[in-house]
Amino acid sequence: MLSFGKKKKTEIDLQQHELLENAQRRVKQKKRLFSHLVIFLIGSLFLVLANKILNYGEAYDWSVWVILFWAFLLILHTFNVFVTHKFMGKDWERRQRERLVAQQKKRIAEIQKEIDTDFPLSNINKKKEL
Secondary structure, three states: OHHHHHHHHHHHHHHHHHHHHHHHHHHHHHHHHHHHHHHHHHHHHHHHHHHHOOOOOOOOOHHHHHHHHHHHHHHHHHHHHHHHHHHOOHHHHHHHHHHHHHHHHHHHHHHHHHHHHHOOHHHHHHHHHO
């Protein structure tokens, strides 16, 4: 009885551990996104100051294009963290893994069936007896 209880507790512990790892991974993703946002804001300010105040590239307003490109990358990062993760998160990975394993098992069963039809065990046993 005790070993059964320990086994069940271990399964629960593994599930809790997996949930904890998933939560830590999500927190890390969001933390990187917010760090990216802060660096974007500071970097954008620096780029505008470099372009306007320091008169670097005075004839052309290049900072706007750099900031727009960086903003696009930030939007992609945000999309990846909040949208793509919902569709392609851990549950999606698990479903894909299960689907691939099922396909492999099906293929192995088909190959085994071909082997059994082409080389039945009864014929092999008869040959050994002779």
